[in-house]
Amino acid sequence: MMEESGSKLLQIAAAVAGNMCVMAGGAMLGWSSPIISKLKEDPINNDNPLGRTIDDTEASWIGSLTPVGALIGSFLAGYLAERWGRRITLLTSVIPFSFCWLLIAVAKTVEIIYVARLIGGVALAIPFTVLPMYAGEIADTSVRGILGSFLQLFITIGLLWSYCIGPYVSYTVLWIACAALPIIFFIIFYPMPESPYFLFANGRKTEAINALAKLRGKSIHGVEIEASEMEVSVTDAYSHKSSVMDLFHVRSNFKALLITSALVTFQQMTGINVVLLYSETIFKSAGDTGIDASVETIIIGVVMLISSFITSLVVDRYGRRILLLISSAATALSLGALGLYFYLKNGLEEDVSNIGWLPVASLIVFIASYCMGWGPLPWAIMGEMFASDVKSKASGITVFVCWGLAFIITKYFSNVATAYGDYTAYWIFSVCCILGVFFTLFLLPETKGKTLQEIQYELGGIPGKN
Template structure:
């Protein structure tokens, strides 16, 4: 019996005996998790393309002539609605995503996000008036809200404990790839071509992800162990026998969760509420560091700064920095841990925003030193974006996917995600007006203050989840000692 143990010894709860020796002997193929998660996140890259769409397209909509499908320049108020209406759809998308994930599964839930994305792109491509752009942005938002709910859930459930952080940070990496693509081609191609590329992007995701496996947790929740075995074997690159030990652990987690029927009220009780307010606070700081205001209005910021560098080129540089910085996080998220990266990120974004605020304050006061500091907006944005990509960007989604127990996740995650997009709506809708009232400098100082608050919140209240099983994380939230 030396080679046999119990799921209790591995995850802190009773379960069927598992063959530990077989589990160790069959190493499997770790790369499969990364490939599957990467294909799942192609849709997230498409989301980044949709979200960054306003940066080059706003300039096209301000022009007269054939390049503007509206036939006349868009007003400042119309531009604000174009930027913010995506987030209106994204507020409701998480609830559709949570329902789809629990009823038809994580895989088919993700594939169903292509429906609103396709509708949105068709409306954008066929635009004849501003209402069609508004409608297209809302449909994009529905799809994006669904994606931001289901994708972290799917990646967390296919990952092993020691790769869950890396796979969770794929969301940030792939969304920046989408931003880089739109920033790179947007200024140089027509409005219609931008839309056709978006349609192709979504189609590539549908075709690729169609052949990917379902989450084994979903099959176990439906009592279908045979299908769970088959998909876990595919994900791990092991035989059916070689995944039985891990499947026993998953089954024990699911079995304990299925004994409870979660309601909305359960989200606000005990350790669930602690997970909920931590998740909501992290997405609050993620949004109120000002990232979406910066990304949605990147070109406008460079033009306002009167940088010597062409605004389109500067935007491409920032997009490239986004991607390179996001490549680092998957490599270190499971080594350094979530807390230290969030602390570094909060400090770095605060410094970058303070520098940006100083530049615009000096510019507003017509200080002559500004002419010698035209490099500062790019330098500050690079610092801001690099450190954002290390922590505040990806890790709130990683932590959210880890903190909630299985039976609560499908209810709590959509609420927290909808809260995130509600904040995004207010920021993108009113950023221009606040910047006019307070000045760009004052606006960036407010965002910097939120980053400082994020540092202290993380320092005192966010638990470390690196390398912990789902059950161990629940024990930490409940204040119990956890078995390794």
């Protein structure tokens, strides 16, 4: 009997629908860029609901409290994903998203905005923790990298949503436009199937096989072999009651945790959140480039979108490591050039009008190269690295590391810039990108084309299993 060809259409549809939650998170992150500019302007002739201007410290808290909320949300999301399932946990993100935008809507003081951003961070942590698990567990090996890389693509679309709309509409219109996204996500993701891995792990074998058949576009008979292998893999993983300590006592788990934590560390040490949260401020401080700062920010968003889309197309062809190596080298060079511009302008106080194009060019190269590797691939790899029984716990820890660093970097970037010059901060980021080259070259295993079980064998050092 010929093997059924099947279809990957539902896998792609489920990943796209799930990533609408990430798009909602990207819009929430990007909201601060145009809004901080509004809140810093004269409230008499400006759309400022606070009735006063905010200072730099208040602006830094608006930008950095979202990562603090994500710190809290990462462990909550991991717990719920294990207890309730990937699908239900993703759907619950609509609750904190809604509270976030409700508070933004009624805010008359900066403290209310602080609370809203904190709750928004909790909402953002849910897709960042759960979606890589879900995408990795529903996908064929041949498209797992593509589906995993969607996270960066859709957070970019969300950022661009705020960047394009924010400068040209009122405070009220912007929050309404952003608040609509989590509702749209809930509607289109609700019909999607649960992860077969989760269903097998909870003894729901019939549901698991039905979900797998739907996802593969095959009959139940056509997925018998894969379902059996998946059930054995899950049974082996859950043969004993797992705990957080298994992440440190089991060789494959500990190695995977070190790798994913290192990946998100290098990701954040590119300085990406400084660029995203303070993009308009960076352009304005660079001086007159001949282009409005809001338009420059939109250009950055478009570059992110195009680069993220290209990465989704090539990640399963060329693999993870080569894209990360290219990404590391290019981000290091572009950040070094950006630091040089600000060193000449602010450190040496030289006339830089003849190279006014350099900040825009540097950030375009930085964003394009970041979206090629360090943006999407840590999340794609996180969805591949861990055994089923510890995946939710490990994902929570990895996301905690990511957003902990994001908070520190976004909150204290302005302090470093004030004390030592913003060029110093960019050069620090550049050096970290260079270190990322060596990490990728010597320590990161390639996961392209390998099943989840084969990756576990490789991490555990089991001979003959590859």
